[in-house]
Amino acid sequence: MKKVWIAYILITVLSVQNMAVAKPEYLDVFTSVYKTNTEKLADRSCANCHVSVSEYGLNPYGKQIAHELVTANTRTLTADILHRVETMFAFQDGTTNLEKITGGLPPGEAKPGSTAKTTITESAVSPAPPKSVIPKNVFHPAIVHFPIALFIAGLFLDFIGWRKKQHTMLMAGWYNLVFAAVSTVGSIGSGLLAMFNMHLPFKGLIFTHLILASIASVLMWMLVALRIHRHEKMDTSLRVVYYVLAFATVILISYSAHLGGAFVYGE
Numbered sequence: 001m002k003k004v005w006i007a008y009i010l011i012t013v014l015s016v017q018n019m020a021v022a023k024p025e026y027l028d029v030f031t032s033v034y035k036t037n038t039e040k041l042a043d044r045s046c047a048n049c050h051v052s053v054s055e056y057g058l059n060p061y062g063k064q065i066a067h068e069l070v071t072a073n074t075r076t077l078t079a080d081i082l083h084r085v086e087t088m089f090a091f092q093d094g095t096t097n098l099e100k101i102t103g104g105l106p107p108g109e110a111k112p113g114s115t116a117k118t119t120i121t122e123s124a125v126s127p128a129p130p131k132s133v134i135p136k137n138v139f140h141p142a143i144v145h146f147p148i149a150l151f152i153a154g155l156f157l158d159f160i161g162w163r164k165k166q167h168t169m170l171m172a173g174w175y176n177l178v179f180a181a182v183s184t185v186g187s188i189g190s191g192l193l194a195m196f197n198m199h200l201p202f203k204g205l206i207f208t209h210l211i212l213a214s215i216a217s218v219l220m221w222m223l224v225a226l227r228i229h230r231h232e233k234m235d236t237s238l239r240v241v242y243y244v245l246a247f248a249t250v251i252l253i254s255y256s257a258h259l260g261g262a263f264v265y266g267e
């Protein structure tokens, strides 16, 4: 019992200590390292490194510090870490971070009057994402290949079966179509989960992606409905409707996949 208590106290002390190391203390380290313009720096307070005093997203300068912290594998801001980012440019304005700080300018903004962009690319600063057996994207990028591959292969088999009057081919095509339609449910489900997991907003590119993919799914189910119990009995005009719809589905699904890819890999 005693051991459990000791362990409990140790864990508590360690976690409280860990909390104490966190963020707002960074301001003290910062102002004590840069004494030249302490007043201005103190005035700007947390906004030296954050978006504003009430919004704690990191500004480009803060991101450079965060990157150094990650590289040094520490959560304690030291003078050394601050010195490492001094010669860096948070913006493409030809002014180093240190020049801004000693000049009393906010290090997290471009030079006054300059519209220079930040030098920070997101991938350069985000710390390695926590590893989990189930990734945040819930395997969505892998799952989506099922409906696409099954659907296109299914159409192909179906077409051959129809032209050559081969029942087996027709049925193979039919099953591919059904599995494709079923797998769209998994694709959309995993996509939605990924959106929630990553806190993606229901707007913009990724929203268009979702809408297009959903329409493609509905179209696939319509194709299933057209085909069911008909197979060889589909007359030519129904076949034409069927292939027009299928063609529209292929276009939609390709464009939707392109948007999804653009979202993941950037354009």
Ligand code: HEC
Residues within 6 Å of the ligand: 023, 024, 025, 026, 027, 030, 045, 046, 047, 048, 049, 050, 056, 058, 062, 063, 065, 066, 069, 075
């Ligand atoms: C010298 C730059 C600097 C200053 C000044 C600074 N911070 Fe930070 N802050 C950071 C960095 C870098 C991180 C992210 C790295 C980390 O979590 O250790 C961070 C993270 C945070 C976080 C996020 C915590 C988390 O775990 O997600 C909060 C909240 C925060 N700071 C609050 C403040 C407040 C409040 C102030 C002002 C009193 C302040 N910070 C001043 C650099 C700074």
